[in-house]
Amino acid sequence: MHRVVQVDAVSISVYDFSSQIEARTTDCDTNMVMATTTGSLVGYARVSTFEQHLDAQVSALAELSCIKVFTEKVSGTRADRPQLAAALDFVRAGDTLVVWRLDRLGRSLAHLISTVGELEERGVGFRSIHEGIDTTTSTGKLVFHIFAALAEFERDLIVDRTKAGLAAARERGARPGRKPALSPDQVQVVRTMHAGGEHTVEAIAKVVGVSRATIYRSLAASESLRAASPEVPRAR
Secondary structure (H helix, E strand, O other), X not given: XXXXXXXXXXXXXXXXXXXXXXXXXXXXXXXXXXXXXXXXXXXXXXXXXXXXXXXXXXXHHHHOOOOEEEEEEOOOOOOOOHHHHHHHHHOOOOOEEEEOOHHHOOOOHHHHHHHHHHHHHOOOEEEEOOOOEEOXXXXXXXXXXXXXXXXXXXXXXXXXXXXXXXXXXXXXXXOOOOOOOOOHHHHHHHHHHHHHOOOOHHHHHHHHOOOHHXXXXXXXXXXXXXXXXXXXXXXX
């Protein structure tokens, strides 16, 4: 059974092969009997655009006797993937979530590892056809743990490089971070115009070429500075 649903410009489909599997089991299909006694295979397939087709992924998942295949056409970078959420909610302990390729599931390596880790905690296996990874086997678990270690190593490298870059910039006298929206001269112009009481914040913003929000932040900072240093004369 195949159902297609349109939700907020995201095409999603659910392929239900349970009736076919029941027929195979009735016919004493040995492989199917093993699958039903050790848990079910549940598929998830995704393509990024409406021009791409899901047929190849769905066929590959059906060949593995997945009892249900959740599909959707949505970018992998999106966090809100309703059919992925439905697939994760559908699987139970002893089941295995199957994808055609690793990048069909995770937005990034970190997200992929996090998702598979959550499945493992629930007693759900994970399998990727293209890469030949199956966490229900000892070898598959080892491979995925290596992936997790590499991801953690990559995060540590990024943190170390960032810290080293900031330290080197400070040694050169640079001030790392976002460049101030207003120069010291512009801040003085803002203070003077505002203190005169003849110009609106919008007019001041146009003069110095920034947004009104920037003017409000500059004035608030000036007030904070005066409160902290009452001896500083008020700008006129």
